[in-house]
Amino acid sequence: MASPLRNPRNALLLIAFVAGVFYLLAPLKTAPPSNKAFGFTDETLPARVRSYERIYQKVLEGRAKLIQKFGPTPKDVAMFPPDKDPWPPYTVWDFFPPAFNCPHEIERVGQLGDGGKWVCGLDRLQDKPDCVIYSFGINGESSFEAEVLERTQHCQIWGYDFSVRSFGPQIPTFSLRRTHFKAYGLSGKDSHGPQDKPKMYTLQSLMEMNGHTHIDLLKIDVESWEFDVLNAFVKPYVESGKPLPFGQLSIELHLWNRKFPEFLAFWEMLEEAGLRPFFQEMNMVYNNYAKGGEPELSEYSFLNIKGNNVFVIDPPVYNVHGSRPVDY
Template sequence: MKKTAAVFLLAMILAIMYFITYTRNTESYDQEAPKLKIADYITHKNNPPKEVKFDPSDAKKYEKLIRPYTIAHDKNCVLTIPDNFMGFGDLPLRIPDRKELESLSVDVITCLYHRYVTTIQIFCGLKDRAGEVKRNGWYVCGDPAYSPKQNCIVFLSNKAFPEQTFSDDMKSRYKCRVYNTPLSSNHTLQSWIEQTNNTQGTVDVLTLSINSTSELKIIDKMVRDDSIKKVRQLLLELHFDPKTTDAEVYIQLLERLRMLYSIGLRITWFDQLIHCATNKFNKCYAVYFIQPDLRDKSKGVAKVDLPSIDNIRKLNGNQIADLYFSYIETTQFFCQHILRIGRITDGGWNVCHDQMLKMKSPCIVYSFGVFNDLSFDDEVAATYNCKVYAFDPTTPFDTHQHGPRVWFSRIGLGDSYRKFQAGYVAPLTQIRAKLNHQSEPIAILKADIEGAEWSSVPNMINTHQLEDVSQLYLEFHGDGNTANQLILLKMIHDAGFRIFWYHINPACTFNKSLLRRSRCQEVYFMNTKFKAKNS
């Protein structure tokens, strides 16, 4: 009898432990992304989504009014990369050795490269743009643990674009000493360290561009003589056109990326350069690495705290603008797999793939502000089996079913129901009620509504409509110098949303003394209060 009771007690303890572990894993936001498996992808090739009845007659009627977009097959490689290459922690995507790479198909090898350079391995909160936004600039990790200090050393070894503006910013902003250090077989990184009388022995920032396989020898040399271990931040541009890059070249690139990982460098940010965009993969990427072994271990990540609403109202316009831009350009949530859904250029949006894998199927996406471009809407529906509801009161086409899982309505977001241009605007409460989505979680709510965000988003927060929205994407329009604009950021923060990505729109830059400021900036939020029952 005692033995039976003991067995029963042990079973109860194990069950309680499992429940606690399960609850923690499903309701908390870990800094480390979960291990991802192809089997988790909703679009798995062996488990295709059920077809939705769709009469294309209306869509064909408006076809000429919509900007054409063809979804490239598996553009973000969610189907192509096998399970055993997906990881977690600071290695979310594993690069195999050459022997294993040579056994893989060209498609898998290609995907490994393009996904590896667009996957984040380590968190940096402040990505400080030095130089120009449009092209001639770089992001520098400005976290206290990595930020360049006075008398810092910057080596400029990039040939892809002029770096004068970047150099000027590093001198004025961080008080760095900047050197032009072209790298070759005769002029190595180690030789430049010696020639510049670098008594501290480390390089705070090294810029570099690689345009051919012959230039990969620069990386080989830096790794062999350990000089790359003296670099705190490596800002690297890789230029390889997918149309002319074969499997062997991709293998050579992956080998060098594997080498950089092995000596401690970790990817903290990336930029899919717009001028290099194609329908599927980019021709070039800017990839940002930091060396954790060289960080200031007494310091942490950057954090921007917003004051109370009463104190915000006491600030002047310049103080508000400084705080506004500092806040929206400091990430607060760690997402590792960032996928560009839709056009790589204007029209696409960056999705936190980590979180989308947790959403139930079929997920729901609300997309406000499309005008004539539904590339994001079409692709997010195809990638995640989502039901997508697109809205815009300014379109030349009327309400209709655009695709098998995409519905368009000529209505927009507002703080009240009223006529607006060709259609109407309404609060989110009314829109959700009309679609019978009051109790349905929304995986993504995206809004590019040309300034209407300042009135409609407070309405959504005050009516609790964002509580069951997992990811919130907003394009903010304005100079960021009014109290109400900063107060809205405070309201979004207090509602539990944290920034995981942002994009400075180069078409809207202003203020020549601060070239990185833009009147239209995409800011991507994750809802940290989103309930596990919704996913």
């Protein structure tokens, strides 16, 4: 029996049918999602950041209403009120949600559990020639630093922790040429005289010591010293109107003996400087086993939306020497 496809007319009809099917299905498989569906007509990176900032401003309105509800002033708000008083209950973290939309992919860098961090757009650093990472608080676990080294070509990591003698064993020997470790502490003021042990430095002093004008990723876990550190470092930038010299901040906040007005002022200072929280992770190991059970420790990741850092400009711009513009 002769095949119907041997008839030229039937063959052409079949080809046309198959082509039509592929034409109809192709958009379903390949068309990327568009921000236009959300009312955004400009899809450049700076435009997305501006749109997400408008959304974030609603959170500030919500915070003011929540303070009014449970206060009515900040001094009247408890960090962790007793059970059923008031009802429904709340915690301090309800006032500070990680409500900013990262304009890139969000992913866990490093191990699950203690040690890893949530980062926005790590691939922006993959080929960056002057990539700089600062990591405070090593504690023998360096899976975060190890993955950053593995996935980037040029990132150099400066690590500081006076409780250990080096980075953790997760960093391969061949990557050590891109790491720099000192057993120094991070503080709100310098204390590094001959008799000072451990030697303590401000973030500004360490940057000057290393000849750095910018940091791409700043990781801080310094057991409640973060308040002194960031108050000393951030306030001068807020007062001068200059952008902070880092792109992202991953930090563990320790609320031991803090009151709500103090923490609110600290957080609002970070916001005024351009830092926006895009991820939060409670330290459940501590919170589950700490005396009293109050969730006083929480990890936050912030994106800096001010200045020319690599996470908010598109495309990244380098000068002929492979360095960032001077107004970073």
